[in-house]
Amino acid sequence: MTVTAQRVLCLCGSLRRVSSNRAALEAARQLAAPTLELVLYEGLGALPLFSPDDDVDPLPPVVLALREAVGRADALLIACPEYAHGLPGAFKNLLDWLVGSLELPGKPVLLLNTAARGSYHAQEALAEILTTMSAQLLASQPLPVALPGAGCTAAQVLASAERCAELRAALDVLADALPVA
Template sequence: MLCLSGSLRRQSGNTALLRAAAQLAPPSLHFSLHDGLASLPPFNPDEEMAALPTSAAALRHAVGRSDALLIACPEYAHGVPGAFKNLLDWLVGSLEFPGKPVVLWNASARDSHHAQDALREILVTMSACLVEPASITVPLPGSGCDVATILGDPVQPMRIRAALDALAGVLAATPR
């Protein structure tokens, strides 16, 4: 499973959520956190047609190797952060992405549904297979939230495990 954080912050709650999920996952799910968001150049269709930048090629390769994508993305100004939209733009023309199972997690404790709604629209347009039973909101306490905080919470680990179990069930039932 390829984990994609939509945040560039060093102390990102979204990234911490993905790291916590890796520790809580059932044995059938193997996690890899993509750490190349900041290295992707601005999407340019001309470059896509000529020779993919190394970072975009690495992203596509990682997507192709994964059974599913787990996305945790913040909301900025009621939308998807530009860097993460850029990542998705590099996947639009790829052969690796269409039909890929995708799980969306929202780590905001506030009413921040705009980015999630926009991501759903973008991903459906890109031919993703959204795994709704595993797509959840895990309300985290703002910036600076770390893996230990998430794992030490009395409720969040159960919510995360239930979502990961749902994903594992969907993947087990999907012919490859």
Template structure:
């Protein structure tokens, strides 16, 4: 299974980006993880730009989603919502066919949990005909990263492993 991993944080020493790196290390041999790290290159979504020829970063995002069978999103919560850069990327995928029916494993690293952001994701992804696999939001602080920025929180690492198992167990096409 090809999985596209996206961190919703643009912060240089992001704990959610560290989660993506941890996922790459933990992925079983049945999962090929590709990391998408071009959120900041996407233009602000406008329906006026959502016509051929698409802006190159948008075409690249859609191609990356098209190459994968599932997505993994690690994200902080900002003001009880998802980060704007991540919502912007999802807005660019609304009119695309690539995301349809694809499972999305969602895990958050956040000091006070990210239940509000997860609730928002649930609604947005459902509206976009994607399938949410909620790996959970975890209380997490920079203390749970080691000196090299690696995740050392066992609960988070266990969530990643369990999330991969959930992804692997999902049918590719729920209509099949």
């Protein structure tokens, strides 16, 4: 019997080229078991500013691509920084484009918190927004992956046994929540 990998769309809330959130997601992709296919979404910076007037057919192509990527995913893995006690504007914009979509409701979502110093304002806001959007949060709190901050790379994450253990724990939560196909 062939087991099909469950597709997990990884959403990074940072536009920074060298981002600890992106590093955590890239490291998770390398650590994932063959039953999980982690795919990193790359279109955050290309999304137009959300306007309800533009949330009609035909959708902007980059928005359609986002919604299709979410629709193809069996789950979402999100790593998002906190800026001034809130979500980065670009990531909130991404979420706004998904509010009116049919792809997100009921979708299993796992949140990672990569802030070593316990950033929680944005994490609480993100959980509230996703709950309002009818996503299925897989953990009551974001799972910690205590990275040193900006400028961290996937190689640095993978070099730490503690960070790898934290990421494997998160991947276990995803694997346990998704049915084997």
